[in-house]
Amino acid sequence: xxxxxxxxxxxxxxxxxxxxxxxxxxxxxxxxxxxxxxLFGIGAYAVAILTRAGLPWPAALLAxxxxxxxxxxxxxxxxxxxxxxxxxxxxxxxxxxVRLVALNEDWLTGGPQGxxxxxxxxxxxxxxxxxxxxxxxxxxxxxxxxxxxxxxxETQFGRVLRLMRENPDLATALGHDIxxxxxKVLAIGGAMAGLAGGLYTLYLAFIGPDQLLPFETFLIWTMxxxxxxxxxxGAVVGALLVTTLYAGIPFLxxxxxxxSDLTGSLRVFAIGSIVLxxxxxxxxxxxxxxxxxxxxxxx
Amino acid sequence: xxxxxxxxxxxGGLTAVNHVSLEIGAREIVGLVGPxxxxxxxxxxxxxxxxxPTSGEIRFDGTAVSARRAWQPxxxxxxxxxxxxxxxxxxxxxxxxLAGGRLPAGASPWRSLLTPGAVRREEAAFLDKAxxxxxxxxxxxxxxxxxxxxxxxxxxxxxxxxxxxxxxxVLLLDEPTAGVNPSLRRRMADHLRRIREGGTALVIVEHxxxxxxxxxxxxxxxxxxxxxxxxxxxxxxxxxxxxxxYLGRRRPGVPLRVVAGGTAGAKSSGARA
Amino acid sequence: MIQILIDTxxxxxxxxxxxxxxxxxxxxxxxxxxxxxxxxxLGAAVALAVAAxxxxxxxxxxxxxxxxxAGLAAMxxxxxxxxxxxxxxxxxxxxxxxxxxxxxxxGLQAVFGTRPQQFDTPLTPPHDLWGAILSDLQxxxxxxxxxxxxxxxxxxxxxxxxxxxxAIAANPALATASGIDARRVTLVTVFxxxxxxxxxGILLALVTQLDIGMGQMLLxxxxxxxxxxGLGSLPGAVMGAFAIALAETLxxxxxxxxxxxxxxxxxxxxxxxGIGFALIVVTLVYRPEGLLSRGGxxx
Ligand SMILES: Nc1ncnc2c1ncn2[C@@H]1O[C@H](COP(=O)(O)OP(=O)(O)OP(=O)(O)O)[C@@H](O)[C@H]1O
Ligand SMILES: [Mg+2]
Numbered sequence: 001x002x003x004x005x006x007x008x009x010x011x012x013x014x015x016x017x018x019x020x021x022x023x024x025x026x027x028x029x030x031x032x033x034x035x036x037x038x039l040f041g042i043g044a045y046a047v048a049i050l051t052r053a054g055l056p057w058p059a060a061l062l063a064x065x066x067x068x069x070x071x072x073x074x075x076x077x078x079x080x081x082x083x084x085x086x087x088x089x090x091x092x093x094x095x096x097x098v099r100l101v102a103l104n105e106d107w108l109t110g111g112p113q114g115x116x117x118x119x120x121x122x123x124x125x126x127x128x129x130x131x132x133x134x135x136x137x138x139x140x141x142x143x144x145x146x147x148x149x150x151x152x153x154e155t156q157f158g159r160v161l162r163l164m165r166e167n168p169d170l171a172t173a174l175g176h177d178i179x180x181x182x183x184k185v186l187a188i189g190g191a192m193a194g195l196a197g198g199l200y201t202l203y204l205a206f207i208g209p210d211q212l213l214p215f216e217t218f219l220i221w222t223m224x225x226x227x228x229x230x231x232x233x234g235a236v237v238g239a240l241l242v243t244t245l246y247a248g249i250p251f252l253x254x255x256x257x258x259x260s261d262l263t264g265s266l267r268v269f270a271i272g273s274i275v276l277x278x279x280x281x282x283x284x285x286x287x288x289x290x291x292x293x294x295x296x297x298x299x
Numbered sequence: 300x301x302x303x304x305x306x307x308x309x310x311g312g313l314t315a316v317n318h319v320s321l322e323i324g325a326r327e328i329v330g331l332v333g334p335x336x337x338x339x340x341x342x343x344x345x346x347x348x349x350x351x352p353t354s355g356e357i358r359f360d361g362t363a364v365s366a367r368r369a370w371q372p373x374x375x376x377x378x379x380x381x382x383x384x385x386x387x388x389x390x391x392x393x394x395x396x397l398a399g400g401r402l403p404a405g406a407s408p409w410r411s412l413l414t415p416g417a418v419r420r421e422e423a424a425f426l427d428k429a430x431x432x433x434x435x436x437x438x439x440x441x442x443x444x445x446x447x448x449x450x451x452x453x454x455x456x457x458x459x460x461x462x463x464x465x466x467x468x469v470l471l472l473d474e475p476t477a478g479v480n481p482s483l484r485r486r487m488a489d490h491l492r493r494i495r496e497g498g499t500a501l502v503i504v505e506h507x508x509x510x511x512x513x514x515x516x517x518x519x520x521x522x523x524x525x526x527x528x529x530x531x532x533x534x535x536x537x538x539x540x541x542x543x544x545y546l547g548r549r550r551p552g553v554p555l556r557v558v559a560g561g562t563a564g565a566k567s568s569g570a571r572a
Numbered sequence: 573m574i575q576i577l578i579d580t581x582x583x584x585x586x587x588x589x590x591x592x593x594x595x596x597x598x599x600x601x602x603x604x605x606x607x608x609x610x611x612x613x614l615g616a617a618v619a620l621a622v623a624a625x626x627x628x629x630x631x632x633x634x635x636x637x638x639x640x641x642a643g644l645a646a647m648x649x650x651x652x653x654x655x656x657x658x659x660x661x662x663x664x665x666x667x668x669x670x671x672x673x674x675x676x677x678x679g680l681q682a683v684f685g686t687r688p689q690q691f692d693t694p695l696t697p698p699h700d701l702w703g704a705i706l707s708d709l710q711x712x713x714x715x716x717x718x719x720x721x722x723x724x725x726x727x728x729x730x731x732x733x734x735x736x737x738x739a740i741a742a743n744p745a746l747a748t749a750s751g752i753d754a755r756r757v758t759l760v761t762v763f764x765x766x767x768x769x770x771x772x773g774i775l776l777a778l779v780t781q782l783d784i785g786m787g788q789m790l791l792x793x794x795x796x797x798x799x800x801x802g803l804g805s806l807p808g809a810v811m812g813a814f815a816i817a818l819a820e821t822l823x824x825x826x827x828x829x830x831x832x833x834x835x836x837x838x839x840x841x842x843x844x845x846g847i848g849f850a851l852i853v854v855t856l857v858y859r860p861e862g863l864l865s866r867g868g869x870x871x
Binding site for chain 1: 603604653656657660662663664666667668670671672673674675677678679681682792795796799843845846848849850852853856857
Binding site: 148151152155156157159160162163165166167169170171172173174175176177178184188230289291292293294295296298 | 347349368369370371373374378379380381384385386387388389390391393394395397398399400401402404405406407408411412418422426430442443445447458461462464465
């Protein structure tokens with residue numbers, strides 16, 4: 001049980017980072033990235049390939065972040081003047097292309113089997129101690145990511161992103177180059193997603209193309225929409241809730257005797273209905289974006 | 300300061316702006332009038348780089364204005380407002396004001412993270428400036444309210460105030476007084492005059508002839524995309540073409556009161572809208 | 573050569589009806605509805621169930637029931653979910669439609685199982701058409717698709733309903749002002765779109781087999797077809813389907829080795845599904861208004 005709780009917490013922290021990243025893109029900046037899992041995957045595969053080549057994990061993690069930031073930069077350039085929904089579909093397609101490359105380029109990515117046998121984090125420790133150390137690392141990185149995102153949201157950079165989300169013409173009229181802003185925020189979001197992906201690989205000591213299915217992007221979207229688009233704390237809360245639920249559903253079958261091939265469908269169904277319910281009943285999410293009252297806060 | 304050379308813009312078969320040339324000097328206040336659909340907003344979009352001309356060229360302060368870098372004129376000191384501001388619902392009034400300022404430290408993600416001191420100092424200076432400008436348009440008390448929640452007239456005022464955050468050399472205003480009440484309108488005219496004293500040239504699209512006559516040094520009248528008059532505001536009512544553009548072909552017995560009647564032009568064109 | 577043409581036609585008939593339904597719904601509801609493709613397996617599954625339960629109705633009766641069920645489902649979803657979501661914004665509608673697509677797929681899997689199933693159709697020997705191999709069912713599918721397309725476009729041109737649909741797709745506000753009940757016509761249009769997708773799914777299941785997960789396989793090719801043709805353009809959707817089918821067929825058969833002057837080298841089969849994605853990306857980046865259409869949708 002303790003092991004399971006630790007596992008859920010570690011996964012929550014890892015996906016929390018990915019959710020904070022998506023929240024910066026979609027919540028703050030209004031960029032509907034339906035290819036988030038590709039950025040995550042670039043980081044994950046980069047770390048797998050580099051650690052297998054003998055690089056120590058912190059260096060591999062940094063390289064993975066850089067690679068994913070480059071990926072974010074690329075999809076930002078790609079859709080520089082597309083309307084939002086069209087860009088969303090383009091990112092979905094890009095993510096599928098990334099997954100196809102992972103699936104087909106055996107020499108680099110191990111093909112359908114993926115890359116396993118990665119040394120991972122803290123090989124000196126074992127059992128709960130190792131899990132605890134991993135959790136501490138993941139939580140610290142989540143905290144750092146969340147603080148970074150919050151800081152970026154409250155300065156002029158974030159103000160311009162929010163203005164771009166709601167009225168790009170006005171942002172342009174006030175002298176802000178919104179294409180440059182998009183590209184910057186996607187690169188930053190990419191680095192964060194790459195960090196999450198790299199941690200994921202290191203924790204599970206494995207990465208494969210099945211981890212890059214569009215459903216995973218959707219899972220991250222669920223966290224952000226449930227928690228509250230535009231609020232960093234919301235993304236973290238959403239990640240914790242959704243991860244717990246997702247990991248907990250298989251236990252249901254022990255309680256209500258569901259056939260095991262149904263649990264997969266049930267999981268998907270549950271996630272879908274959460275998003276739908278959140279969108280219809282509480283479009284602002286559990287922790288809504290709040291107005292920044294600069295005047296009242298002045299010294 | 301700002302000039303257009305033989306600028307044309309068409310949408311499909313419709314020519315919204317037709318071979319327009321103009322020249323705006325420093326500290327000038329120029330009115331832009333014309334019936335609904337005559338191409339005023341389109342001309343403003345062209346001048347500010349929001350639309351690319353089908354042919355012709357626009358220059359501001361020596362550099363060509365390009366629609367591929369619509370943000371650039373604003374940084375060089377050419378700013379505009381919108382006919383319909385559509386301000387963000389989830390940003391406060393003061394935040395919109397700050398977004399109008401030039402805060403290089405805060406606008407850079409790196410410096411936001413690494414030099415909090417510089418970011419704070421810069422922000423404090425612009426907060427003072429923003430509160431001062433808000434006071435001029437009676438919005439200081441609403442500084443922490445959602446900008447999108449303001450009334451239509453208040454949104455127009457906020458749009459104007461935000462454009463002033465960077466002390467532009469030329470300011471293009473699209474119907475700044477639409478939806479603003481008469482007493483505030485008079486104060487707004489004073490305010491705009493003070494802005495000109497501060498060194499800003501103004502181009503004002505307006506239907507309120509009284510406001511135009513009161514404020515402008517010069518007037519351009521547009522009809523069907525073409526400039527049909529370029530004269531002092533009080534000369535407009537004597538211009539046969541302008542009168543016909545507003546009232547249709549002159550019928551006997553219809554009094555001509557374009558300027559003297561204040562908003563006669565606005566009313567007649569409003570009825571057609 | 574003939575084989576390429578035949579393969580292209582077969583693939584076109586897989587995609588055309590579903591893509592047409594997608595573009596049709598997009599024209600009136602103004603957001604890309606990801607759940608639309610799930611109407612294909614839904615229609616096929618209902619048809620299969622009806623065929624099994626009421627064998628007296630025959631295959632045609634079952635197919636009609638399936639298509640109507642898909643239309644009804646599309647209409648109910650629109651009435652009870654998308655109307656509300658679309659009022660919040662196209663982004664919410666897009667995310668919501670993803671959620672509904674997941675739920676539909678999971679629900680269908682729970683009800684009908686994940687094993688592929690087949691219609692009970694007589695086995696006939698394949699024909700040899702100038703060297704190309706073609707089965708009776710494939711001929712039937714191509715013919716039925718063509719008949720549906722002709723019937724649909726005739727309806728659009730010649731009936732009052734068709735005129736109303738075109739009016740709303742062109743300008744909803746104006747259509748309402750001129751006395752068209754926009755909401756009702758929209759619902760009817762969405763119903764038609766669902767019926768088209770259901771028919772497409774049934775034909776696909778007839779020719780090959782019913783795979784409940786076919787929505788996932790169809791999503792990107794169908795969107796690619798609709799986007800290449802210009803979302804909202806109806807003839808464009810059909811031409812887009814043909815373009816995608818042709819591209820897929822050609823790329824699989826072109827010997828890249830020969831072009832490069834080396835030994836035989838084909839694109840690995842694993843990338844087949846990638847062609848649709850790549851075309852989406854290319855279209856969106858270079859001609860977001862659709863390769864085959866006029867009138868832009870840039871931000
Ligand atoms: N993006 C566009 N696409 C197509 N036509 C346009 C576009 N923008 C403007 N037009 C057309 O150009 C003409 C001029 O429009 P414009 O908005 O410039 O008029 P205006 O003088 O500002 O009118 P108003 O006083 O009502 O604001 C109109 O006929 C309008 O329909
Ligand atoms: Mg206008």
